[in-house]
Amino acid sequence: RKEVEQDPGPFNVPEGATVAFNCTYSNSASQSFFWYRQDCRKEPKLLMSVYSSGNEDGRFTAQLNRASQYISLLIRDSKLSDSATYLCVVNIAPGNTPLVFGKGTRLSVIA
């Protein structure tokens, strides 16, 4: 099983749609979880941290399911500007270990 696994997509959705991405991780002892966004030929940018209780930031909702070892990102009312690659990020071992990035899920929001 890969350390962090994501559906590569692409997801092609119309403006206004709701889209959800899932990501699975291999180590049940992982403690820190994030979603980053990366635009073409740009650096990754932190979108949101993922907390055990779930968290919401505007149109974006992130959830963590420790029992099944997956995290999710829900985007409501998609905008054209949401088109990007979404990266699932986990610290794959407990403690002070570097973050491991999934390969990303590509989203294209179409007018």
Place this chain on the structure above:
Amino acid sequence: NAGVMQNPRHLVRRRGQEARLRCSPMKGHSHVYWYRQLPEEGLKFMVYLQKENIIDESGMPKERFSAEFPKEGPSILRIQQVVRGDSAAYFCASSLQGANTEAFFGQGTRLTVV
């Protein structure tokens, strides 16, 4: 309130030359990470440094690659005797606390080996 600064943004080297990539972390951040991204691939962890110390270099190739983060000045990723396969985007990130906390990325250095 500058973010993570990397330079150069683009670097072209001939096979066999050396490449030096520099990274200045965000103000107050003492944890620095280097990642490599090949075209259409994900980010691969290379090395994690704190001031004057290498904490984790498990992702660094055993030969030709080295990294440092001196007490004064930027972190340096050094690639000796570059080969075509080293062509990639190299991203530096920094964090305020340990490696399992939020990291902020620089704009990257795109290395092209010709």
